[in-house]
Amino acid sequence: MRRNFKSDLKEALIIITVVSFFALLFNQFRLNQLPLAGEWLNKPHNARLLKISIDEVKKELEEGKAFFLDIRSRIKYQEGHIPKSFNLPYDYFYELLPAVKKQILPTMRIITYGEDNEYFFSADSAVLLMDAGFKDVRVFFDGWSQWKKSGLPIEKD
Amino acid sequence: MDGLSGKNPVFRSKKIDCQFGDIMKKTFFLNNARYLDPLCRWILGSIFIYASLDKLFHPADFAQAVYSYQILPDIFINIFAIILPWIELTCGVLLIIGFFKKGSILIINLLLITFLVAMTINLFRGLETGCGCFDLGNTSDRINISYLFRDLLLIGMGAYLYFSNVTSHRWRRDSSKAPSM
Numbered sequence: 001m002r003r004n005f006k007s008d009l010k011e012a013l014i015i016i017t018v019v020s021f022f023a024l025l026f027n028q029f030r031l032n033q034l035p036l037a038g039e040w041l042n043k044p045h046n047a048r049l050l051k052i053s054i055d056e057v058k059k060e061l062e063e064g065k066a067f068f069l070d071i072r073s074r075i076k077y078q079e080g081h082i083p084k085s086f087n088l089p090y091d092y093f094y095e096l097l098p099a100v101k102k103q104i105l106p107t108m109r110i111i112t113y114g115e116d117n118e119y120f121f122s123a124d125s126a127v128l129l130m131d132a133g134f135k136d137v138r139v140f141f142d143g144w145s146q147w148k149k150s151g152l153p154i155e156k157d
Numbered sequence: 158m159d160g161l162s163g164k165n166p167v168f169r170s171k172k173i174d175c176q177f178g179d180i181m182k183k184t185f186f187l188n189n190a191r192y193l194d195p196l197c198r199w200i201l202g203s204i205f206i207y208a209s210l211d212k213l214f215h216p217a218d219f220a221q222a223v224y225s226y227q228i229l230p231d232i233f234i235n236i237f238a239i240i241l242p243w244i245e246l247t248c249g250v251l252l253i254i255g256f257f258k259k260g261s262i263l264i265i266n267l268l269l270i271t272f273l274v275a276m277t278i279n280l281f282r283g284l285e286t287g288c289g290c291f292d293l294g295n296t297s298d299r300i301n302i303s304y305l306f307r308d309l310l311l312i313g314m315g316a317y318l319y320f321s322n323v324t325s326h327r328w329r330r331d332s333s334k335a336p337s338m
Binding site for chain 1: 212214215216217220225232233235236238239240242243244248251257259260261263264267286287299319
């Protein structure tokens with residue numbers, strides 16, 4: 001139907017080359033410069049490796065050594081949560097972190113959880129906690145929804 | 158001449174062509190191409206310019222959004238986050254002014270298809286990450302099936318622009334080759 005796909009491709013390549021060059025150049029001189037690589041490689045994690053299953057969570061709860069961190073909103077937390085968990089809403093992570101930090105003993109394993117469809121946020125919270133110096137952090141990916149479905153004990157505030 | 162056209166096969170075929178052309182002209186897309194083409198260019202161009210702005214000002218947030226898709230290898234995330242917003246902005250502007258139009262629309266289509274594939278993969282994985290499409294600060298803006306339809310609509314627009322041959326703008330370089338509308 002159309003002419004010359006080659007010449008269009010050439011145009012596209014010219015645009016990509018020129019723009020990439022200037023974008024990288026601009027990045028070198030801007031204030032909030034982004035390092036070309038390394039930031040993601042240096043992170044001490046890959047969130048998927050921190051995954052913990054519901055059985056393990058159950059075991060941790062029974063042993064009572066873990067610190068459960070609910071990253072959902074305050075209202076959802078009050079409606080029901082895993083027993084003995086603390087609420088640290090993702091949206092106020094940095095504001096509330098100092099208060100929560102005081103509750104955590106250095107030997108404790110931290111388990112973050114949220115809704116199952118929000119597990120990026122619990123994973124991200126885990127990563128931020130690792131950045132804040134905590135070593136043993138895990139993510140309960142299936143989260144609150146799975147916990148509730150399984151008929152496991154619930155605590156309400 | 159009309160009398161001849163019935164007997165002479167050459168004239169007859171011309172007549173048929175003419176009728177066929179009339180029918181084609183009456184079809185919506187061809188008839189309205191001179192309005193539809195700039196309209197689509199403006200819409201798509203504006204969307205891409207708007208989408209690029211937040212990413213340009215907050216490259217780290219955008220890198221985080223790219224990371225959350227968990228598709229690109231770590232080493233490419235930052236480079237992608239640095240370059241992509243500029244490509245979006247440039248293609249948006251080029252599309253609107255009509256300079257390097259076919260090249261920019263080709264890139265835009267390629268990007269839209271890439272976004273579509275990335276979102277589809279993550280929806281299948283059940284990984285409802287932040288979209289990272291327009292507003293990076295809005296963490297509740299998660300990908301869902303409606304985003305795929307939005308993307309498909311834009312791809313339709315992009316495909317139409319790529320295959321349309323309207324020559325109404327001054328930057329067109331090969332206007333002599335273009336068919337008249």
